[in-house]
Structure formats: C-alpha cells, structure tokens
Amino acid sequence: MAEEVKLFRTWSSPFALRIVWALKIKGVEYETIFEDLSNKSPSLLQYNPTHKKVPVLVHNGKPIAESYVILEYIDETWKETPLLPEDPYEKAMARFWAKFGDDKGCSLVFTSIFWGVFVKEGKEQEEAMVEAMENLQFLEEELRGKKFFGGERIGFVDLALGWLANLISILEDVAGLKIVGEDKFPLLSTWMKDFADSPIIKDNWPPRDKMIAKFQALRDAKLAAAASK
Amino acid sequence: MADEIILLDFWPSMFGMRVRVALAEKGLKYEYRQEDLRNKSPLLLEMNPVHKKIPVLIHNGKPICESLIIVQYIDEVWKDKSPLLPSDPYQRAQARFWADYVDKKLYELGGKIWSTKGEEQETGKKEFIECLKLLEGELGEKPYFGGEKIGFVDVALVTFSCWFYAYETFGNFSIEAECPKLIAWTKRCMEKESVSSSLEDPHKVHGFIMGMRKRFGIE
Numbered sequence: 001m002a003e004e005v006k007l008f009r010t011w012s013s014p015f016a017l018r019i020v021w022a023l024k025i026k027g028v029e030y031e032t033i034f035e036d037l038s039n040k041s042p043s044l045l046q047y048n049p050t051h052k053k054v055p056v057l058v059h060n061g062k063p064i065a066e067s068y069v070i071l072e073y074i075d076e077t078w079k080e081t082p083l084l085p086e087d088p089y090e091k092a093m094a095r096f097w098a099k100f101g102d103d104k105g106c107s108l109v110f111t112s113i114f115w116g117v118f119v120k121e122g123k124e125q126e127e128a129m130v131e132a133m134e135n136l137q138f139l140e141e142e143l144r145g146k147k148f149f150g151g152e153r154i155g156f157v158d159l160a161l162g163w164l165a166n167l168i169s170i171l172e173d174v175a176g177l178k179i180v181g182e183d184k185f186p187l188l189s190t191w192m193k194d195f196a197d198s199p200i201i202k203d204n205w206p207p208r209d210k211m212i213a214k215f216q217a218l219r220d221a222k223l224a225a226a227a228s229k
Numbered sequence: 230m231a232d233e234i235i236l237l238d239f240w241p242s243m244f245g246m247r248v249r250v251a252l253a254e255k256g257l258k259y260e261y262r263q264e265d266l267r268n269k270s271p272l273l274l275e276m277n278p279v280h281k282k283i284p285v286l287i288h289n290g291k292p293i294c295e296s297l298i299i300v301q302y303i304d305e306v307w308k309d310k311s312p313l314l315p316s317d318p319y320q321r322a323q324a325r326f327w328a329d330y331v332d333k334k335l336y337e338l339g340g341k342i343w344s345t346k347g348e349e350q351e352t353g354k355k356e357f358i359e360c361l362k363l364l365e366g367e368l369g370e371k372p373y374f375g376g377e378k379i380g381f382v383d384v385a386l387v388t389f390s391c392w393f394y395a396y397e398t399f400g401n402f403s404i405e406a407e408c409p410k411l412i413a414w415t416k417r418c419m420e421k422e423s424v425s426s427s428l429e430d431p432h433k434v435h436g437f438i439m440g441m442r443k444r445f446g447i448e
Contacts, residue, residue, distance in 0.1 A: 050330065050363065062319055069325045076318040088305040092293045099295060100279060108279075138279055 005030035006058040008044050010037060012206050012214055014163035016055040018067050019074070021159050024200045026078040068098060071156065083156040097142060097149060098160035100135075108135045109164075113179060118171050118215075119222035129179075136185055143187040147194065158195055165192040166205050174215045234259035235287040237273050239266055241437045243336075244296040245284040246388035246427050251300045253423035254379070255307040297328055300384055313381045327367055327374065328385035334360045335389050342400040343438050344447055354400050358407045365411045372417060379418060387424055390415040394431035395438045 007023070007030050009016035023030050035044055035054050047063035048056045056063055057070045059077070064070050075083045084091050101109045112135055116128025139161070142149065149157035168180050182189040195201060236252070236259055238245035252259055264273055264283050276285045276292035285292050286299045288306070293299050304313045314321050338360065341353025364386065368374055374382035393404050393415075405412040418424045 050326075059319075064319070064322045064326070066326055066329055069322050069329065072325065073318055073322040076321065088302055089288075089291055089293070091305065092298050092302040095298045095301070096293075096295055099298070 003029070004058075004060050006033060007031070008033045008035055008041075008047065008056040008058070009054045010035055012211060013054065014166045014206070015067055017166075017204055017206075018159045018162060019055050019057060019070055020204050021154075021162065021201055022071055022074045022083060024204070025081050025083070025154070026074065027080070028074070028078055068095075068102070068160070071159065075156070083150075083159065085150075085155070094150075094156045097139075097157045101139065101157070101161040101164070109139070109161075113168075113171065117177075117179060118175055119219055120226070121223060129177075132179065133184070136180060136188060140185050140188045143191055148191065154195070154198060154201070162195055162201065164188075165196040165201075166211075168192065170208070170211050170215055173212060174219055232257070233287075233289050235262060236260070237262050237264055237270070237276065237283050237285040237287070239264050239283050241429060241434050242283060243388040243392060246391070246429070247296045247384050248284045248286060248299050248303070249427035250384050250388065250423050251303045251313065253427055254311040254313065254384075255303060256310060257303075257307065297332065297385060300381065304381070311378070313375070313379070313384060315375070315380065324374075324381040327364070327382045330360075331364070331382070331385045331389070335386075339389065339392060339396055342396045343442065344445065346447070350400065354402055357396070358402075358404070361404065361408045361411055365408050368410065368414055373414070379421065379424070383418060387415060387418045388428060390418075391428040391431045391434050392438075395435040398435060399438070399442070 005023070005028055007016075007019055009019070009032065011034055020032075033041070033043070035041060037054070040052060044054065044056065045052055047058055048054075048065040051065060053065070055067055055070060056065045057073070058064075059073075064073050071083065084094055108131075112128055112132040117125055117132050120128055146152075148154050149161065164180070172179055180188055180192065196205070234252070234257060236245070236248055238248070238261060240263060249261075262270075262272075264270060266283070269281060273283065273285060274281055276287055277283075277294045280294060282294070284296055284299060285294050286302070287293075288302075293302050300313065314324055335357070338353050338357040341349060342357060345353060367382075371377075373379045374386070379387075397404055419428070
C-alpha cells in the first residue's frame, strides 16, 4: 500500500521546518497543506482538535501533533538516516537540548530572545539580552568539539534548534541589534552558517523579505501595545 | 557492576514523583536525596547547571534532567521490565502527545487555583476541569492510559492526584463530581505499590501549599 503523508504548516514558521527537514533527510514523499492561522481549515481542526495548531503530520490518515512528538515518530517510522542517537544517555541529552531550544513558553532560549529582546525596548530589552546571552552560552558550550549538535552530521538537536539559523538574523535586522555575535559566540555563529547552507536545509527557508515584513509588523504591534499601557 | 542511581528531588514535587514511580515500576534501588529549593546543594547546581531544578537522576555519575526525559531514559535502559511506552510508533506518539499535554496545562492551571483569587481563580478552575475531562475522554473505557497496564501517560498524570485535595480545598470545588472516571482511575493506580509508595499524602501536600500561600501573602 502506498504511504500517504501530509504535513499541515504555515509558510513562515521556521519551527515547522523541522518536520520538512526530517522528512526530506529521510527521503519521505509528502504533500504540504499551508494553513492560514486566522482561518483554520476544517481538516486541521479535525486532525488537531486539542491544540488546533500546526504543524500536524498525517500518516495514512492518522494524525500526529506537536513538533517533537512528530520528529520522534518520523525517526521511529522511517529508520534510515537516524536523527536521534541509539545510546539511551545520548538520546536523553538530545531530548534535553531540543527542549531547551524549543519555541514553547517554557523554553529559555526562545523566550528570552523573542519575548525578551525582540519585542521590548530600553531597560527591559537590556535585561532580557543578559538572560538571552546566558542561555546562548549553554548552546555555545554544547558545540565544543563538534561540527553539529549531532556530531559529524545533522541530528535531532540541529533540527530542533535550526530555527536559530534563520530567525536570528531576521530578528537582528528588524530590531537593529546583534544577538549572536561572532566574537561572543564563534561556535554558534559557525554552526548557524554551516546548518543554513547544508543540503536540504538551504532549499527550504521561507522568503526573507516576507519574513522581515512579518516580524517588523509583529515588533511594531508589540511595542505599540506596550506604549499604550 | 551494580548500577549507582541517585535521585535529587523535593518531596511535594509531582515531577519528582514521576521518577519515583518509574524507578519503582522497574524495581530499581536508588538513593533519594532531598533538596532544599531555597538552599540548593552544590551537587544539584553541578548536575543541572542550566535549569538548577529537580528532579535530577544521576546514573553512574551521569545526570539526566527533566522528568519526562528521565522517565523515558529509565524505560529505555531497563527495557525488559514493565515497559512504560508501547512498541508501536503511532501509539508511542500518542503517549508522548498526552504526556506533553499534561506538562503544558496542569501545573500552571493548578497553580492558578491555589495561588489566585476571584476571576483569575475561577478561570483557572474552569480550564483545569476542561483539561481533566479531555484526559478522561482519552482514557475512555481502558483501565489505564497505557491499556491493561500503567504506561507513560499514567506516570505523567497520576502524580498530580495527590495535589487534588489541595486544589479542591483552595478552589472550593470537587474534582470527583466533575470527573468521576478520572478519580476512579487514580484509585486504581494507587492500588499499585509503585504508585502508592511514590505519591505523597494529600493532607501533607495541602499543608505545604498552605505554607506557600502564607509566604506569598495569599489569604
């Protein structure tokens, strides 16, 4: 029976790209359905009634939601080019670093950079920057002696943190400041370039001009809302 | 070589309890070390420098942090006894999804119930019950979320049950009235030694939260 794989996502989310990269790295054929989150399709609501969010993977009619759950499912279902290490301890470490760099509310890296540095100004931004630097330093140290977080080749943590390689420079352009400087974060800076230019990864970034416009609008809206309080 | 297992924990933590349940399910001997979260030990700070939180499992000197990551690690290392995750990838994905759901929702909403008042507390209660009802629906007619035996989602959720009495008292509502099947499930889980020996006495938890409310000036 032929496999039927569908991926529901938005054009702009660099987090949903984790799934695109994983499927392509494993050579899995799939169909993309782009969602407009202000007007969610009945299919999306049917496949993810709990959170009503993207990304959602539908494999032979069965839905899986939450990007890390989807990534592990992909890794366990299509076993070629494994993303997670075999050793249970190394696997636990990979899951830990992926969670640390996630886009969810509890994640320190994203929260401090996006909700702290990006959408704030002045003193609040300065304080958030200190926290963001501390969090990025942990990632810098994790790269010591390695080309990718996964070692010699791209793995689970690289895909999980891959959003940094695209979104950071967009946030830096829009906010007009440097977040990941080459002098402070030489390993992370090199990783961001190596990852962004890797085969498969480099073909799937969203259009930069559209991203700049989107995040400019987001920042303006957040700053305006804060100023009017 | 015998395994050396140390658990850094704080007694009321429903996250630490998850690890206790998993270790008990696998029949593992370990050293339990209580942390004073207002005076964290050098070992905790060394073993979890990123978050400085409990629980931390230290297995033969190597630390693992984050309760659900620890539970999966335990399940994978000691895989021959009482498997917590199913073997089918789709069922594993469903188990991970629901455990993640518990993580995303219950702690924060429960926190609103004991630490806020008025409208914020009412909203917290309402959403908390909605989450439990959704989980109840997911349980369905099965004895456990894991099917015939306790599994990953059971371990992730059951540890919250010893906080229910505190939530009910401070929130002035009855969880059993709203979610009888879920309460029946918690009682079924408590019949297991691995669960009953790992969860704390709900009255003790209530006393702990009362102390917290005094400290934070919540009437």
